[in-house]
Amino acid sequence: MKRGSRFWSWVIFGLTVAYFILPLIATFEFSLRIRREGYTFDAYAIVFADPKFQQTFLYSIVIGICTIIVGLLITVPAAYYVRLKAPQLRPIIEFVTLLPLVIPAIILVFGYIRLYNSSSILPLTNSNLGTDVLLTFAYVALALPYMYRAVDTGLRTIDVRTLTEAANILGASQVTIISRVIFPNIIVAVLSGAFLTLAIVIGEFTIASLLNRQVFGVYMQNIGANKAYTPQALAVVSFVITWGAMGMIQLLARFAPKTARTT
Amino acid sequence: MAEEFLRIEALVKAFAGNQVVKGVDASFGKGEFVTLLGPSGCGKTTILRMIAGFERPTSGQILVEGKDISPLPPNRRKIGMVFQAYALFPNMNIEDNVGFGLKVAGVPAEQRRARVAEMLKLIGLPGFGKRFPFEMSGGQQQRVALARALAPKPRMLLLDEPLSALDAKIRISLRDEIRSLQRSLGITTIFVTHDQEEALSMSDRIVVMNEGRIEQIGAPFEIYNFPRTRFVASFVGTLNILRAKVVDGASGRIAIDDQQVLTARSMGTLQDGEVRSVALRPESVVLDGAGDKRNSMQGTIEEVSFLGAVVRVRVRFRDNAISLDTFNNPSSPPPERGAPVTVSFQPEDLLVLEGEAH
Numbered sequence: 001m002k003r004g005s006r007f008w009s010w011v012i013f014g015l016t017v018a019y020f021i022l023p024l025i026a027t028f029e030f031s032l033r034i035r036r037e038g039y040t041f042d043a044y045a046i047v048f049a050d051p052k053f054q055q056t057f058l059y060s061i062v063i064g065i066c067t068i069i070v071g072l073l074i075t076v077p078a079a080y081y082v083r084l085k086a087p088q089l090r091p092i093i094e095f096v097t098l099l100p101l102v103i104p105a106i107i108l109v110f111g112y113i114r115l116y117n118s119s120s121i122l123p124l125t126n127s128n129l130g131t132d133v134l135l136t137f138a139y140v141a142l143a144l145p146y147m148y149r150a151v152d153t154g155l156r157t158i159d160v161r162t163l164t165e166a167a168n169i170l171g172a173s174q175v176t177i178i179s180r181v182i183f184p185n186i187i188v189a190v191l192s193g194a195f196l197t198l199a200i201v202i203g204e205f206t207i208a209s210l211l212n213r214q215v216f217g218v219y220m221q222n223i224g225a226n227k228a229y230t231p232q233a234l235a236v237v238s239f240v241i242t243w244g245a246m247g248m249i250q251l252l253a254r255f256a257p258k259t260a261r262t263t
Numbered sequence: 264m265a266e267e268f269l270r271i272e273a274l275v276k277a278f279a280g281n282q283v284v285k286g287v288d289a290s291f292g293k294g295e296f297v298t299l300l301g302p303s304g305c306g307k308t309t310i311l312r313m314i315a316g317f318e319r320p321t322s323g324q325i326l327v328e329g330k331d332i333s334p335l336p337p338n339r340r341k342i343g344m345v346f347q348a349y350a351l352f353p354n355m356n357i358e359d360n361v362g363f364g365l366k367v368a369g370v371p372a373e374q375r376r377a378r379v380a381e382m383l384k385l386i387g388l389p390g391f392g393k394r395f396p397f398e399m400s401g402g403q404q405q406r407v408a409l410a411r412a413l414a415p416k417p418r419m420l421l422l423d424e425p426l427s428a429l430d431a432k433i434r435i436s437l438r439d440e441i442r443s444l445q446r447s448l449g450i451t452t453i454f455v456t457h458d459q460e461e462a463l464s465m466s467d468r469i470v471v472m473n474e475g476r477i478e479q480i481g482a483p484f485e486i487y488n489f490p491r492t493r494f495v496a497s498f499v500g501t502l503n504i505l506r507a508k509v510v511d512g513a514s515g516r517i518a519i520d521d522q523q524v525l526t527a528r529s530m531g532t533l534q535d536g537e538v539r540s541v542a543l544r545p546e547s548v549v550l551d552g553a554g555d556k557r558n559s560m561q562g563t564i565e566e567v568s569f570l571g572a573v574v575r576v577r578v579r580f581r582d583n584a585i586s587l588d589t590f591n592n593p594s595s596p597p598p599e600r601g602a603p604v605t606v607s608f609q610p611e612d613l614l615v616l617e618g619e620a621h
Contacts, residue, residue: 159348165317166350166408168337170364170415184354 024239031232043233047223053234056219063132063215064201067139068194071147074140076190079151080182083160097148100141105206112138113210131211138207143197150196154189155182188252195245202241265292268451269314269419274323276309283309285475286323294449296442298462301472302498307455310472311421314453316340327418338367343412343450347424349404351396357383357407358392364415382410385444402433409441413448420445422454426461438465459499463487471495488544493616496542503543503585504616509533515610517541520581524558527611540616547612548587550576550598551605559607567597578606 032039034046047053082089100108116124116134124130140147160182167177183190205217220238224231269291276284284306291297299307312318314325316337324331332340351360358379359366365375383389386406396404405425412420422441426434442465445452456462462469463483471478471486471494479486479495490496497504507517512530516523519541526541533539565584566577573588574597587606589597598604 158353159350162346162348162350163352165315165337166344166346167352167363167367168317169315169340169342169344170411171338171367172363173338176367181352181354185352187354 024236027232028236031229031236034229043229044237047230047233047237052214052219056214056216059214060202060216061198063136063139063213064198066132066136067143067201068197070136071140071143071197072151072190072194075144075148075151075193076183076186077178079148079155080160080178083152083155084164093148097144100143101145105142105204106210108138108141109207109210112207125211131213135208135211135213135215138211139197139201139204142204142207143193143200146196146200147193150189150193151186154186157189158182158185191252192249195249199242199245203238265294267291268293268295268328269453270324270326271310271314272324272326274310274313274325275321276306276313276318277321282321283475284313284320287472287475287477289470289477289480291451291453292467293451296445296452296454296465296467298454298456298466298469299472300456300459300462300469300499301478302457304474305472306475307457307470307472308423311423311453311455314419315342315344315421341415341417342419342421343415343417344421344423345405345408345412345425347427349396349401349408349428351404351408351411353396355395356392357388357394357396357399360396360407361392361411361414363411368415378414382414385413386410386440400433401429402437405429405437406440409444413444413450417450420450420452422452424456425454426456426458434461441465463499469499471498473498489614490542491617493540493542496614496616501545501586503545503548505541505543505583505585507539507541507615509535509537509539511535512537517613517615519560520583522560522580524560524613525610526613526615527609528615530615542614542616543585543608543612545575545586545588548585548606548608550578550587550589551607557607557610558613559605561603561605564598564600564602564604567600569597578604 031043032041034040034043078093082093112134113125114120116122116130118126124134163181163185164177167181172180201215203217204215205221208215209218209221216238220231220234223234267290271287271289274284274287275282283304287306287310299310301307309318313320316332316335320333325333327340351357352363355363358376361382362375362379365378370378379392380389383392386409388403388406388410391399391403391407396407399407405428408425425441426437429437438461454462454465463486466483468480468482469486470480473494479491481489486495486499490499490502493504496502505519507519509530510516510518510523512533512535515526515528515530517526517530517539518524560580562578562580562584564576565579566575568575568577569591572591574591575586575588576598577584577586585606591597
């Protein structure tokens with residue numbers, strides 16, 4: 001009986017792995033077949049040599065970092081305040097942070113364009129910088145469910161109230177408490193949120209495309225529409241970046257400040 | 264009491280209309296070790312948190328050296344505090360934890376290092392500076408928390424049940440350490456606990472609290488031996504509470520289950536026939552009229568509990584019963600249940616409590 005159930009467990013596990021891995025293997029294999037004479041990494045060489053790849057990838061990374069910084073400046077104090085002073089607001093905040101998951105990106109971006117177009121009070125789309133700012137804030141909203149949850153989970157692992165009070169009575173201001181006591185103790189959770197955000201920003205297409213920003217996602221779409229093998233190479237590169245970000249989350253978890261013994 | 268350092272006046276705290284501190288007045292001397300003692304929910308921690316500045320009083324004042332500190336935020340009160348849960352910063356090593364208050368105050372690195380080393384030596388943990396909190400035991404962590412609270416030289420120290428999370432043996436050794444440290448530094452200290460043994464062994468004075476009010480303030484000897492209310496009598500130590508009828512208030516004569524005994528103090532204000540609660544410590548009562556005790560009563564043995572070094576005997580009169588402790592003596596076995604006995608005690612040991620008998 002036990003042997004039978006173990007067999008079926010392995011079968012289900014194998015099927016699941018195949019479901020996820022096979023398309024990736026197929027994509028990777030296809031990306032290597034740019035030459036008739038055999039497998040080659042030429043498609044990757046073409047991708048990396050393309051100045052547009054470098055340009056769009058760098059742009060996406062910069063926007064991703066800006067998104068992380070702005071996102072942290074909003075979510076860390078908000079989650080900290082809710083946990084410490086207004087726990088009754090938690091359900092409302094959680095609902096708000098989940099909204100980007102239920103509102104499609106297309107709706108979001110049309111809303112932004114309507115609100116911040118050239119004839120509005122705040123015409124952000126009038127300039128490149130303004131549009132970059134708008135894109136960053138759009139990504140902050142898009143990454144909010146992940147960022148807020150990661151920070152909130154981090155706060156849950158420490159005794160926020162007592163640590164705050166202990167630092168406060170020792171003379172620390174609120175800014176010092178957040179920057180020197182709370183933030184370092186949730187750094188791993190914060191970085192998890194940061195890498196998730198980066199992964200989202202790297203692959204995002206809809207908002208950037210409609211705001212006419214040349215991000216990595218838009219570049220991928222352009223290549224995919226016109227070429228045969230390089231899009232597959234790009235897809236694999238994109239997977240490696242995303243998985244690299246996920247791997248970093250796992251790696252960083254090892255460096256989390258350990259909670260103290262109680263006896 | 265030494266020169267007054269801290270005074271709380273008509274202090275009230277209400278949460279959502281529910282008063283947890285109900286008009287408390289007390290004053291604390293400079294260098295005094297005062298314990299707020301009481302059961303859970305009596306308001307003792309709320310008072311401590313109001314002194315620290317974590318809670319804002321609903322009304323009343325907190326005066327330190329004559330100045331109202333109520334408007335000051337916690338980080339400007341110059342008060343040290345030790346928490347039940349240690350609250351060491353997990354991301355910092357012990358040196359950084361102890362030096363945190365000094366760093367925040369802008370003390371130069373050299374002076375800070377010297378002060379941290381001095382504090383670690385004071386708590387008996389020199390050489391532990393590079394360790395992290397998770398590498399230390401609970402007792403060690405609490406000593407570090409104490410050093411961290413004292414490092415910036417606060418004008419007052421607040422201890423919020425700092426021993427509650429520790430095991431019994433460490434608790435006893437640490438309470439002696441805290442007390443000797445407090446004495447050597449001469450710092451005014453307010454200690455909150457629900458443990459009467461801690462309160463009795465550590466304090467210069469004890470403030471016994473119940474339901475948001477102060478029941479009695481006094482030295483441990485006074486609180487234990489002369490409790491003023493039924494609550495203090497029952498909360499501090501083991502006590503026999505008996506119902507007694509005043510026979511002759513002027514001469515201090517009362518009757519317990521129709522057996523007349525004397526109290527040491529006149530009860531001139533009481534009416535004859537009035538029913539009051541009286542208290543008697545188990546260690547004040549002896550079996551079989553031994554010695555020259557002036558009060559004696561007849562009863563029967565209801566229960567005998569052998570506790571090793573001590574034998575606890577319960578004697579019933581009629582409606583009332585008392586417990587008394589006798590030392591175990593191998594050559595004299597404990598009395599049998601149901602045997603008639605005489606118990607004796609001094610009039611001074613019989614305390615008439617305030618308020619009517621329940």
